[in-house]
Amino acid sequence: MTDIQRMALPLALCNRDILGAAKTGSGKTLAFLIPLVECLYRQKWGKNDGVGAMVISPTRELAVQIFQVLCQFAKCHNFSAGLVIGGKDFVGEQDRISRMNILICTPGRLLQHMDQTPQFSCSNLQMLVLDEADRILDLGFSKYLNAILDNLPKERQTLLFSATQTKSVKDLARLSLNSPEYVAVHEKAEHATHKDLHQHFMECALPSKLDLLFSFIKTHLTTKGIVFLSSCKQVRMVYEAFRRLHPGIPLMLLHGKQKQQKRLEIFDTFSRTKHAFLFCTDIAARGLDFPAVEWVIQADAPEDAETYIHRVGRTARYESAGQALLILLPSEREGMLALLERKRIPITEIKARASKQRTIQPQLQSFCFKDPEFKYLAQKAFVSYIRSIYLQKEKSVFDVHALPTEEFAHALGLPGAPKIKIMKKAQGKNVSYQQAALQKQLKEEAEVEEESDSESEEEEDDNNVESKELAQPKVVTKIDKMRNRKNNTVLSEHHAKLVQESEGDFTSVVDGEDEDFMVLKRHDHALDESVPEVEMEHGSSEKAKKAERKLRKKELQQKGAKGERLVFDDDGIAHPLYEMGTEADFRAEGAPEEQILRRVEEGRRMMTEADVEDRDTAREKRRTKKLARKLRDREEAGLGGTEMQVTLGSASEDDMSSGGESSDAETEEDEADRDAKRPKMMDLEEQEALALRLLSQS
Template sequence: MVKDQVNPLAGPSRHQNARKSKKTPLRSNKVKKLTEKRKIEVLEREAMDFIPPNDLSHFSDLPISEPTKKGLKKAFFVNMTDIQTSSIPVSLKGKDVLAAARTGSGKTLAFLVPVLDILYRRRWALIISPTRELAVQIFDVLRSIGGHHSFSAGLVIGGKSLKDESDRLSRMNILVATPGRLLQHMDQTVGFDASSLQILVLDEADRILDMGFQRTLTALLDHLPKSRQTLLFSATQTDSVSDLARLSLKDPTQIGVQGSNASLSTMPKNLEQHYLVVELDKKLDVLWSFIKTHLQSKIIVFLSSCKQVRFVFETFCKMHPGVPLLNLHGKQKQSARLTMYQKFTSMSHSVLFATDIAARGLDFPSVDWVVQLDAPEDAETYIHRVGRTARYESKGKGLLFLLPSEEEGMKAALEKKNVEIAKIKNRASKTQNIQNQLQNLAFQDPEIKYLGQRAFVSYLRSIYLHKDKSIFKLEDLPVDRFAESLGLPGTPKIKFLSKAIVKQKKNASRAVEAAEADVDEDDESSSAASGSEDEADENSSDEEEETVPRVSENVKAGAVRTKYDRMFERKNQNVLSEHYSKLIEHEPGTVADSDDDFIVLKRADHDLPESEMQPLDSSDLSKRKLKLGKAKQAIVKNGLPTKLVFDDDGNPHHVYEMADPDAWYKAKGGLAGAKEEGQLFAREESKKMRVADVVDKEEAKAKKQEKKRKRKEKEKMVTDQPILATFEPPSDDDGYVSPEFDLPDLPSEDEDMAPPPSKRNKSEAGFNRRSKNLTSLEDEEELALRLLGRS
């Protein structure tokens, strides 16, 4: 056989051309990488040398990458706002930023654009937001503008599976997270390392600190490297934010931050602000009438507690106002909160009852009215609440409900922030009284009655716990009329309310006595004043005992306390059984729910058979607790119990009895015998360790083989499935968009583009298996036809 001769001048052979064509894509990828690297270097120089002109207004004028520009254009973001024009050029240069701007001014894009573009050059960013809803909103905006980039992003919030997040955490370039879940991953997830972080963003930093995340945030900063770029954004600047800036920022550029906070409260020009003075027992009537006259509007109603939101939502739903109703509060599960958020975002007209969880950062489109049924705790909270409307260039209106006792104090607090709010009057002819409807609902449905009681207590507690007592005065509230307006048959008895009333009476009596002492300085009059003061104290203590019944008052001195007494001391007996555990009286010594300190029922004493009588123990403890107490007393008196073991001769020995060292030393023959005994012990222990090592290695090998077998089974299942050609990235329930951002792995230069023989054999084997399966199916069909007599 004559082999083909190769002419060295005739150029490369057919096989050489084939090999060259196979390596062409690798070379083109290498060229692309070099081109990409040059682009990044050019962007770095342009960003560092960029001096923003006075008329900078478009995103296209910024020194940012083409993928970022394409994403902004696709999401219809063209013009920049003031905060974006001021902060983005500074952030692109790698400097720390401390920025403050009013709500609805575009702070999210102000930090997302530099995050995307800086990551285009570096690759690791972390964005922390105070609430889950705000984190989801940031993640959605990131997806809308970052689809043309090749890195991946992840959403890390509570309410999701921790294991699923841990598996994907290390593959993400951008993490949007809430503080608690992020710290949990840093402490528990193996392999999660934040030492190479380049950018940290804190959105709504003041809210993060207000919600009690200060310790969590300090712990997070300890996990992060010092050499990072930090962007801190907030709608208001407080002392805690300034302290945080000193801890986490290095020589920051301050944008929108001045010496006084007055300039920070500038409200949108398209916002109309009004307040209405309403009595506490008329609030729900006015709110219902307002909703009935605005059925084609999109409204957010803010209340002070979750229980109030639940009560108003449930009662108004049963009364059918004629507009969709939604509720959003912190006691809901994560899935329910996200569903409510998405529903309200997509609706054109509806009413959302919410707590302050919806007051910060959330961008609800086309909100017409923000109604604050309960007064905010301070002016900053008012600014954040009313900022849910009139966002960007749209118009909006705000309505604040104030009690007569809150009007002066709240107006003064808002004037300090340069917030101008106009007073309007309510038309009595347009107001519908719904008190009878609420009473009927509470009578027919014990669940509504229970929710009304909890709403009553939670509102009064919120007033009691407010710091500014010049605005929130618990003693001035018409408590009885408020309970009637909720449809309750009576006023629940609350301990802290009784204490506040008693304290008010004490202060009033002391003021009267002080005035009498000033008028009459005689010794007799002063002694009479002190006597009246003591009498007032006694009366007040009696009043407190009378207002807040105790368990001991239900049983007379020397009487026997039975199980029937305990049964009648339970609260809210007519509530459904599912709430039974929440409503029973807690035993002394346990921590009771502070919401359950009302409506303690009494009963008359009666004689019972001696068989049903139980002696009243002084401590009123259960049998188990009494038994434990006796055991502790026995230990204190006699010491810990000892266990003895008897030998064959009947002699007692302790379980861990030590031998006499001198006798053992002599029995072993002195020092040489002791050393020999020690060497013998060491040899036996080394034998045990070798045997244990062999067992451990066998177990590890078996686990590895089992893991390999399962992996092969999964690969076999994948190869057996038909391949579907699709270009649409799969959506992930956990919020990850890896397919949309991930950059595929490139083969190395030494690899050939054709699949190796081993892979070809596997694919051919998979094809053969599928063909066999098809053959077996055809045989089964033929057999079935024969059995049916149709062949």
């Protein structure tokens, strides 16, 4: 037996309430499952006696793991055990839960059965076990736990186990513990973590964090490791980015937004894989036993020292060794190291080799530029990370205002930092104070103006108006943004030139027509004749435009100008003939560093412009899907008869209004205009065709 088993089993078998605390990987699961089965076996518990014991776990994966351990060593007993977690068939659980003797469950699904399953009762409960008790007693599960305890009998045996046990009198009073025994086998140990766990930390700037993480994975291709991030959206973005970069080792992701079946498959696959990296949130930080994990990398700092202990506990379990790496920002270093020191956690600093580091920022920028969905993931990852820092309770460690948001956004491949509402809330008090001071100052100036002469009043009024205009930022509408946009096309320069000059060339390319690669065209002798000058005005005829083009071409021929040489590729597309420049010409354009900066700025500008187009496209898709869904729901419900009013785009109230007959004062032209604005009525066949077309486009 392990230390926690040796000390907790005798007390639990004597029906004593226990607060058990031991290091991760020390065998706490058997320390409460053995007394649980023994208690029911002594009382000769049967299927008709109902629920006799219950184990509550904070996560589904941990509940599955406990259930598997129970099935392994208690298979010779006749007890019925059930796994009650979210993501499974609730109706099927309702039929069988009343016949279960042992329940392994999560708080949310257990409370759902207590509220919605009439035949489910826990009045005969003999033992209640809270695994990872400090997490369940935390604020995140408090409302669930309070409701569950109201449905449980007061006379019962209660066991609490965790690597970081709570001692709060208020929390223990909620559980109605009867003289509990505190069993902490490692409380007086020199360190709070495993003795064979080698712990390191590395200081890294926020924009370079992903570069460091990818470089670490590339240099550990024969390793099994877990990477902890602070949010689900970060896990998805980092996994998708690294997957596209092909590091040479299997990558997986695990977070709370996945379907339950998918989570179980990933949990089982990673457990059986020899070399892989798992990107996950704190959902995998507690209790899960992944075999042979060598490295635990905390890319985002934990919220407190207890979370750090649980994270690094995924490696160095029982008698095996392991490595742990904590990546800290410069603003987090001092505060986090102080927290770890108070918890007796030994950690040393290491440096990264410059020769092994590589940057992935250009690749991320390319992904965001080419794939709008990846750019959306990057934006959500940026916002979720800033929000997680803002919501941290340890303000001495996490300072959201110290984060280089613009540089971090560029490191994710974004053209700029997305707008975040919480940043405005954090600065709300300061902004309101500044506005109040400005209004007070304007009021004092107005009082002074009343006492001064008329000339000074006019001058000061102008100053007040200017100060008010400066205080109130100018509202920029979407139309203003569209008018101020530059380089609305992302096509290359030579392609734009071909499109612009296609009307004046001898041959033109027509989309959708199967023409030969080379087209012979007769020489137009009309070009040799003198053509009088034609003044080009707005709305001029096609004949005048043609005459002006002929005149321009004749002038070029007289000057001896030569046409631009083109090179055709395998697809028949024309490209300008590029020639290698000399080193002197290259140096004349400026220093290499300056040229690099100019090209980077040009790329960012293009990405910013493409960002606006992507948002418009996404907005149009959402609107199309919404309309198609409404049509589909209306068709399934069989409502509305054979005709339906369908409008595309935005319409004013006058356009959307439908009235009766026109009054006598209305003219025939007004009636025609109103009928033209009125939405068209479509029959059922046209509605079905429109819905199918919209669905195919979406």
